[in-house]
Amino acid sequence: MVEELLSLKDVRAGYGRTEILNGVSFAVSKGERLAVIGRNGVGKTTLLATIMGLTRLHGGAITHAGARIDALPTHRRAERGLGLVPQTRDIFKSLTVEENIVAGLRGEGTLEQAYALFPRLKERRRNRGGQLSGGEQQMLAIARALAGRPSLLLLDEPLEGLAPVICDMLMDVFRRLAADGRTTVVLVEQHVEMAIDFADRVIILDAGQIVYEGLPADIRSDGSILSRFVGVALEPT
Amino acid sequence: MSLIPRDRRLRDLAILLGMALVLTAAFYAFPDNLAFATRVIIMMIFVLSLDFVLGVAGVSTLGHSALFGAGAYAAGLCAAHGWNEPLLGVVAGAAAAAFVALLSGLFLMRTRGLTLLMLTIAVTEVLGELANKFSDITGGADGLDIVMGPILGVFKFDFRGQVGYVYAACMLLLVFAFLRILIASPFGLAARGIKESPARMRAIGAPVYWRLVAIYTLGGALAGIAGALSAQSTSLVSPAVFDFQLSANALIMLILGGAGRLYGALFGTLVFMSVHEVAASVDPFNWLFIIGALLLAVVYVAPAGLLSLPDLVKRQLRFSR
Numbered sequence: 001m002v003e004e005l006l007s008l009k010d011v012r013a014g015y016g017r018t019e020i021l022n023g024v025s026f027a028v029s030k031g032e033r034l035a036v037i038g039r040n041g042v043g044k045t046t047l048l049a050t051i052m053g054l055t056r057l058h059g060g061a062i063t064h065a066g067a068r069i070d071a072l073p074t075h076r077r078a079e080r081g082l083g084l085v086p087q088t089r090d091i092f093k094s095l096t097v098e099e100n101i102v103a104g105l106r107g108e109g110t111l112e113q114a115y116a117l118f119p120r121l122k123e124r125r126r127n128r129g130g131q132l133s134g135g136e137q138q139m140l141a142i143a144r145a146l147a148g149r150p151s152l153l154l155l156d157e158p159l160e161g162l163a164p165v166i167c168d169m170l171m172d173v174f175r176r177l178a179a180d181g182r183t184t185v186v187l188v189e190q191h192v193e194m195a196i197d198f199a200d201r202v203i204i205l206d207a208g209q210i211v212y213e214g215l216p217a218d219i220r221s222d223g224s225i226l227s228r229f230v231g232v233a234l235e236p237t
Numbered sequence: 238m239s240l241i242p243r244d245r246r247l248r249d250l251a252i253l254l255g256m257a258l259v260l261t262a263a264f265y266a267f268p269d270n271l272a273f274a275t276r277v278i279i280m281m282i283f284v285l286s287l288d289f290v291l292g293v294a295g296v297s298t299l300g301h302s303a304l305f306g307a308g309a310y311a312a313g314l315c316a317a318h319g320w321n322e323p324l325l326g327v328v329a330g331a332a333a334a335a336f337v338a339l340l341s342g343l344f345l346m347r348t349r350g351l352t353l354l355m356l357t358i359a360v361t362e363v364l365g366e367l368a369n370k371f372s373d374i375t376g377g378a379d380g381l382d383i384v385m386g387p388i389l390g391v392f393k394f395d396f397r398g399q400v401g402y403v404y405a406a407c408m409l410l411l412v413f414a415f416l417r418i419l420i421a422s423p424f425g426l427a428a429r430g431i432k433e434s435p436a437r438m439r440a441i442g443a444p445v446y447w448r449l450v451a452i453y454t455l456g457g458a459l460a461g462i463a464g465a466l467s468a469q470s471t472s473l474v475s476p477a478v479f480d481f482q483l484s485a486n487a488l489i490m491l492i493l494g495g496a497g498r499l500y501g502a503l504f505g506t507l508v509f510m511s512v513h514e515v516a517a518s519v520d521p522f523n524w525l526f527i528i529g530a531l532l533l534a535v536v537y538v539a540p541a542g543l544l545s546l547p548d549l550v551k552r553q554l555r556f557s558r
Contacts, residue, residue: 052440054440073439073444075444078439078442092430094433095430099426099429102426103426106442145441
């Protein structure tokens with residue numbers, strides 16, 4: 001039986017009194033790769049922020065590894081093994097690359113693991129975060145999140161604004177992470193094609209609710225799903 | 238884990254050695270001004286502690302004199318009750334100020350911005366009033382006259398202030414080295430991360446509130462050392478140690494030199510106190526005008542402090558080529 005790592009039950013959340021998520025329920029199994037897609041402004045980023053405890057929860061329950069985490073502060077969720085790579089590449093610009101990674105180190109995480117995943121960062125380890133290119137900043141944000149050895153990695157549009165060659169390299173890293181079975185990945189992504197290629201399962205959000213949940217193969221075979229809920233079509237293979 | 242690369246460690250060691258040389262040179266160059274030089278050194282320790290709290294960790298405070306005062310009174314009370322070994326007084330001063338910082342930090346660190354600024358001032362006012370009120374213990378408005386014993390039972394404070402100067406200089410070197418190591422440690426890294434983005438630090442698992450309380454407590458201990466040294470070098474503790482002016486001056490010194498880099502605290506203090514000394518002797522009533530003008534010029538030309546001037550000039554030269 002596949003072990004459930006994360007589950008959301010009827011989650012309603014938002015910022016202040018504004019409710020963005022209106023009753024979201026889903027579960028993620030250990031080692032699974034879940035893609036969350038949808039149009040702009042449908043609540044994808046809010047969903048990840050809510051799992052991380054960065055929004056106001058109005059109702060519902062969030063469970064991680066069998067324990068309720070919705071009342072825990074953000075840092076306790078991170079301690080439990082949740083790692084977030086935010087959309088804005090939230091690195092510490094005044095700290096060096098090495099300091100950024102060390103700031104996120106926890107448990108068995110080491111600098112060398114981060115450098116093995118992103119050799120480019122080792123070359124630039126003495127540079128400040130603000131001196132890096134967009135792609136390097138994204139690598140750093142991911143390396144810092146991984147330094148905490150998360151069991152659940154939440155990736156919020158990690159490919160946004162990056163060159164295709166960097167996107168391919170990052171997707172390859174995500175695949176390798178998911179392949180070792182220790183890291184479960186929830187990927188929010190605008191590059192629908194790449195997200196579907198990557199995922200074991202896909203969720204489509206619209207207006208703060210899940211409007212579709214299924215397998216990548218089903219989405220590929222039924223072109224109307226994407227055009228109806230996301231407004232895009234997949235490239236013919 | 239130390240994050241200071243070897244070349245930077247060597248540079249720090251060289252700077253520490255350089256500081257020791259400058260302090261030694263000042264000892265021989267200004268034998269008749271050692272009391273003033275000691276005041277400068279003590280102020281440097283105080284501004285370093287403020288730099289750690291405000292410049293490194295981003296905790297806004299206008300009440301740092303509360304911690305200076307707590308350290309001064311603790312050392313003073315120790316001496317007044319017969320425990321007049323100076324190092325013991327410094328330890329007592331650091332412990333008392335750390336305790337006050339911990340106690341006040343538990344609620345101060347839940348606030349931020351203007352509220353935090355106002356509350357830090359309020360804490361200082363409360364402590365100043367307590368020092369006035371409990372005159373049986375504190376000597377009230379007259380303060381406490383204290384007599385210090387010899388340091389380690391050997392080195393007696395002398396009239397010319399030589400022992401006091403060397404004692405304060407050693408403390409400055411210790412505090413500076415300690416802060417350099419601390420800032421390069423994961424704890425210091427967390428402090429710098431919190432200054433840049435508390436939310437980001439939370440997201441990577443740092444308990445931001447407790448870290449801030451710890452930072453404030455540590456900064457308090459260092460301010461307490463400065464307070465204790467001040468009490469010991471002047472043999473007097475009065476409620477003036479809680480003056481708002483002291484906190485404000487320390488902040489000006491830090492802005493002058495440049496916050497967040499430790500060296501700025503040293504340089505800013507030296508410039509402020511030297512200008513103050515000279516300007517006040519030329520015009521005792523309008524010296525603040527000079528300080529104000531200097532601060533305006535620095536904030537306008539080099540907002541990151543006087544220490545950023547060489548970089549600014551270099552950039553300007555490169556740009557003009």
